Amino acid sequence: MQASAPSGILAGMTRYVTDDIIYALATAWAQSALAVIRISGEGCLKALSPCFSRPKALVEAQNATTVHGYIRTEAGENIDEVVASVWTDGHGYTLEESVELSCHGSLSVIKEILGLLGRLGMRSAEGGEFTFRAFLHGRLDLTQAEAVQELVSSQSKTARALALGRLEGSLKNQIADFKQRLLTITASVEVQLDYAEDELDEFVFPREQLETLRKDIAVLADTYQVGRLYREGARIVLAGSTNAGKSSLFNLLLKQERSIVSPVKGTTRDYIEADLSIEGIPIRLYDTAGLREGSDAIESEGIRRTERLMGQADLVIYLVDSTDVSHIPSEDERTIVVYNKSDLVRPPKGRLAISAQTGEGVTTLLSAITERLTGGSHASGDDLVVIESERQSRLLTDAGNALERASALVTLDIPLDIIAVELSEALQNLGELTGEVTPSDILETIFSGFCVGK
Amino acid sequence: MDYDAIVVGGGHAGIEASLALSRIGFKTLLITQNLDSIGRLSCNPAIGGLSKGNLVREVDALGGEMAHLIDHSMIQYRILNRRRGPAVQAPRAQADKFTYARLAKETLEAQPNLALFMDTVVDLVLDKEGKKLVGVVTQRRHTITCRVLVLTTGTFMEGRIFIGEYDAPNGRLDESAAIGLGTALRSKGFPVGRLKTGTPARVRKSSLDFSKMELQDGEEIMMPFSFDYDSIDRPMLPCHITWTNERTHEIIRANIHRSPLYGGKIVGKGPRYCPSIEDKVVRFPDRERHQIFVEPEGEGTEEMYLNGISSSLPEDVQWDFIHSIEGLEDAQIMRPAYAVEYDFIDPQALYPSLESKLVENLFIAGQTNGTSGYEEAACQGLMAGINAAQKLKGEKPLVLSRNEAYTGVLIDDLVTMGTQEPYRMFTSRAEYRLNLRHDSCDQRLTQKGYAVGLQKQENLERLQAKLEKMETVKELLAKRRMGEKSALQTLKMPEITIADLEAQMPELSSFEQPILYQVELDVKYEGYINRQERQINRFEKLESLVIDALMDYDAVEGLSAEGREKLKKIRPLSVGQASRINGVRNSDIAVLILHLDRGGRHGK
Numbered sequence A: 001m002q003a004s005a006p007s008g009i010l011a012g013m014t015r016y017v018t019d020d021i022i023y024a025l026a027t028a029w030a031q032s033a034l035a036v037i038r039i040s041g042e043g044c045l046k047a048l049s050p051c052f053s054r055p056k057a058l059v060e061a062q063n064a065t066t067v068h069g070y071i072r073t074e075a076g077e078n079i080d081e082v083v084a085s086v087w088t089d090g091h092g093y094t095l096e097e098s099v100e101l102s103c104h105g106s107l108s109v110i111k112e113i114l115g116l117l118g119r120l121g122m123r124s125a126e127g128g129e130f131t132f133r134a135f136l137h138g139r140l141d142l143t144q145a146e147a148v149q150e151l152v153s154s155q156s157k158t159a160r161a162l163a164l165g166r167l168e169g170s171l172k173n174q175i176a177d178f179k180q181r182l183l184t185i186t187a188s189v190e191v192q193l194d195y196a197e198d199e200l201d202e203f204v205f206p207r208e209q210l211e212t213l214r215k216d217i218a219v220l221a222d223t224y225q226v227g228r229l230y231r232e233g234a235r236i237v238l239a240g241s242t243n244a245g246k247s248s249l250f251n252l253l254l255k256q257e258r259s260i261v262s263p264v265k266g267t268t269r270d271y272i273e274a275d276l277s278i279e280g281i282p283i284r285l286y287d288t289a290g291l292r293e294g295s296d297a298i299e300s301e302g303i304r305r306t307e308r309l310m311g312q313a314d315l316v317i318y319l320v321d322s323t324d325v326s327h328i329p330s331e332d333e334r335t336i337v338v339y340n341k342s343d344l345v346r347p348p349k350g351r352l353a354i355s356a357q358t359g360e361g362v363t364t365l366l367s368a369i370t371e372r373l374t375g376g377s378h379a380s381g382d383d384l385v386v387i388e389s390e391r392q393s394r395l396l397t398d399a400g401n402a403l404e405r406a407s408a409l410v411t412l413d414i415p416l417d418i419i420a421v422e423l424s425e426a427l428q429n430l431g432e433l434t435g436e437v438t439p440s441d442i443l444e445t446i447f448s449g450f451c452v453g454k
Numbered sequence B: 001m002d003y004d005a006i007v008v009g010g011g012h013a014g015i016e017a018s019l020a021l022s023r024i025g026f027k028t029l030l031i032t033q034n035l036d037s038i039g040r041l042s043c044n045p046a047i048g049g050l051s052k053g054n055l056v057r058e059v060d061a062l063g064g065e066m067a068h069l070i071d072h073s074m075i076q077y078r079i080l081n082r083r084r085g086p087a088v089q090a091p092r093a094q095a096d097k098f099t100y101a102r103l104a105k106e107t108l109e110a111q112p113n114l115a116l117f118m119d120t121v122v123d124l125v126l127d128k129e130g131k132k133l134v135g136v137v138t139q140r141r142h143t144i145t146c147r148v149l150v151l152t153t154g155t156f157m158e159g160r161i162f163i164g165e166y167d168a169p170n171g172r173l174d175e176s177a178a179i180g181l182g183t184a185l186r187s188k189g190f191p192v193g194r195l196k197t198g199t200p201a202r203v204r205k206s207s208l209d210f211s212k213m214e215l216q217d218g219e220e221i222m223m224p225f226s227f228d229y230d231s232i233d234r235p236m237l238p239c240h241i242t243w244t245n246e247r248t249h250e251i252i253r254a255n256i257h258r259s260p261l262y263g264g265k266i267v268g269k270g271p272r273y274c275p276s277i278e279d280k281v282v283r284f285p286d287r288e289r290h291q292i293f294v295e296p297e298g299e300g301t302e303e304m305y306l307n308g309i310s311s312s313l314p315e316d317v318q319w320d321f322i323h324s325i326e327g328l329e330d331a332q333i334m335r336p337a338y339a340v341e342y343d344f345i346d347p348q349a350l351y352p353s354l355e356s357k358l359v360e361n362l363f364i365a366g367q368t369n370g371t372s373g374y375e376e377a378a379c380q381g382l383m384a385g386i387n388a389a390q391k392l393k394g395e396k397p398l399v400l401s402r403n404e405a406y407t408g409v410l411i412d413d414l415v416t417m418g419t420q421e422p423y424r425m426f427t428s429r430a431e432y433r434l435n436l437r438h439d440s441c442d443q444r445l446t447q448k449g450y451a452v453g454l455q456k457q458e459n460l461e462r463l464q465a466k467l468e469k470m471e472t473v474k475e476l477l478a479k480r481r482m483g484e485k486s487a488l489q490t491l492k493m494p495e496i497t498i499a500d501l502e503a504q505m506p507e508l509s510s511f512e513q514p515i516l517y518q519v520e521l522d523v524k525y526e527g528y529i530n531r532q533e534r535q536i537n538r539f540e541k542l543e544s545l546v547i548d549a550l551m552d553y554d555a556v557e558g559l560s561a562e563g564r565e566k567l568k569k570i571r572p573l574s575v576g577q578a579s580r581i582n583g584v585r586n587s588d589i590a591v592l593i594l595h596l597d598r599g600g601r602h603g604k
């Protein structure tokens, strides 16, 4: 178990050598204020120094210090002003000698620096290779390695914060806590199998502990959806009849949030889309053609597309004109019905109402959207732990299922040796998340908790 | 060369090792300190128990002797943990300790090819390079040469017993320790350490008041441990149960400072799973009472064993606390409780064949490897004997896997992880225990015993016959309807036993009990065994990635410093084994797999 897991991570890796210097852009390939370029491998400082304005300072830098200077071409022309953060061997992310260059985030600067590094004999890293090295050098366990992978591909700030939180071990701690609780339950069963019945006190299966643990695991497993939401974002489609005020709401929402990425013009006349973020969730918002009976062929084609869009959406905001409530769609998991023009006509009590004109009710709408997308679990608190990878989610779900089966077997009064099989399966699943559980862990728990032995 | 093989020590490990070697056909000498103490049950007069009962049956399936010895000396038989489920239940028997030891010696004496000699080995003789074993030196200055040696010194190597302030160089009470060998091995560079264990007092039967105790009878029907026959007929004696009380604990607490353990006289580590009564009182102060089993030591003796209150407190304290216990108020103490501390050799210095990594042709087994218990000793003795014979034949060692025998689990644990305390077998040490049921040991191991030249042809045939009978029973069950279901399906229900079916299916009665019993377990288990299969496949994949014993770990790039040190020390023979070494990380295993792939050693 312990060893098969890493082979999974390695499966995609084509370069296993760790004796050369690798580099990569650590920030996104986009115009931005600041970019970070990461370099790792024995001798990287020396290799970089000829093209650094203060070679001596760079080569002699202490671990975890920064050196300010200029990156220059081989001909000595300045490319950019940078801050080099230096880690010596045995430190830093990869535990190798490494340096991070913070430079200006213009694409031309980035390109030029990367090109220079290549000419200095360094190799462009493959996806995940820094993590792989960190992993090889024992810096990361699997959950951490996965967190890094997601950090790299994370789209939004919250996803980034969540990924960071996990690196610091909040997920690890959470799972370790589950593991400990399960270990206690398992030990109470195993001791019954290790010692004869007449040597032990009357045994009552720790039913309640098992149940609460199972529930807690399920809650964590469910956060996978939330994690994915913050990472991959959601599609929201504005729908409703033509003059329900969709476009006003569309524009209002874009204005509401400062973090608009790029309002993109729709490729067809059927809808317009824009990226924004609502309470940290990356959202692609679609303003669709009106849903009214199409008379001409082009319009009914537009409506078909709208319907398709709605079908793919994570959430449909169905806007109803309060002044014309002839058609009210039914609300379901994926649909929020919102009454617009609340400034003109009072919408029915208890329903979501806004005025796209005055902006009334929009804040409520925003939180309704978040609520709906996250299923109520908000990622805003510091303490929220979410599962972000498919694998973690699967292992937790499997563990939960095994516990559920165990619980069912207890009800049926099935002998402990079989129940123990389910418990050990659950333990193994948890173990695969943070590090294995060995029989000696179980015995250790037995010996420390029970007075056994003739 | 005087002998093909020498076995040192006539305890439970030595008995199996010497019988295996001589039965396979090698001229063997057993040297032991005292011929009168061959096969002595030093501690508890019982064989078997949870997972230990499985060990006994594994020994038997491979062609060892322990099951025969207990089958013909038992005075009570029980199946433990029946209600906990078939996978973990196991047989346990009280032994008549005199009969047991006498049978052991008789068996050795009756064995062709096997010589017995009373002396104490004090040193090993190595070749010039110090890399190969060539013989032994004894206390009476004999030098005896051999091609392979199995060392089984039990609790005797530099043994010392403790009773309060008293201590003496003994392996058992008033039996001389083997002095000199431990020191000699230390100076030869063997990783020798100290461990300790203890035994309770023996009291006189006629001085006890059994009316104040709870009676504990055995099963009505005794079943043999051995697969070689289907029934046994032995006299039955009951055990009794009594309890310590607050008064007992007070006496112990008031005198705890007089224990050699708490006084720091004993340095060796004792077993946590089998604590002395003073340990229990100190570690679990809230418990009002501790259980004591009063067990007969045999038919022809009044000595009764007080299971549960081993101790190393001074005799006057033992006297007081024993007399504070119900039913033992007037107990006559015949032998005091004592602790023994002895030399053991770190088993991480052994290959899975139990051959030493330091000195070729030297095999080590039993308590010397840091274990405790007769069954643990016997299974190692047997494996060491078999593998010493394999070595003599120039054949590959027989290494049992963790998914085919508790013996495999035990040896793998020892050589891979070592031990900090006397190692005892537990069911929870085995990952795949559904596959390790005691009643199916013969199916897993008899063929292997035969292949190494130990099992008899007739036992192989008996196994065949057994399998056929089981098939027949299963067919009968499948054909017979019981309401909606077949009898086979009915048997899957937890509350239905095969005995229940037997009442309605008289045709089953013509089959032996062990056959019916095993069919019952097979049927009840099927679904779960299939589920475990998946895990086993994954386990086997890693086991099949073979690593050369001479692998140069310094040339493997990317190993963590600690991982590298551990790998160099243990020299695992498979990636699976490597993954179980403490301190070897996931990343090290990843690197190893990569390295093996690159080096092309993969699977060869």
Ligand SMILES: Cc1cc2nc3c(=O)[nH]c(=O)nc-3n(C[C@H](O)[C@H](O)[C@H](O)COP(=O)(O)OP(=O)(O)OC[C@H]3O[C@@H](n4cnc5c(N)ncnc54)[C@H](O)[C@@H]3O)c2cc1C
Residues within 6 Å of the ligand: B008, B009, B010, B011, B012, B013, B014, B031, B032, B033, B034, B037, B038, B040, B041, B042, B043, B044, B119, B120, B121, B122, B152, B153, B154, B155, B156, B157, B171, B172, B178, B181, B197, B198, B199, B274, B338, B339, B340, B365, B366, B367, B368, B371, B372, B373, B374, B377, B378, B424
């Ligand atoms: C005081 C005491 C307490 C114990 N408590 C427990 C317990 O709590 N739980 C438990 O499971 N087991 C206990 N046992 C352990 C059990 O007796 C052993 O595990 C088992 O007997 C080990 O078998 P063995 O073959 O390794 O060694 P032993 O049965 O000890 O046999 C070793 C034999 O080798 C002989 N010998 C040793 N060195 C030499 C030499 N150099 N030359 C010639 N002959 C030699 C000895 O005389 C002895 O006959 C206890 C034993 C003792 C003495």
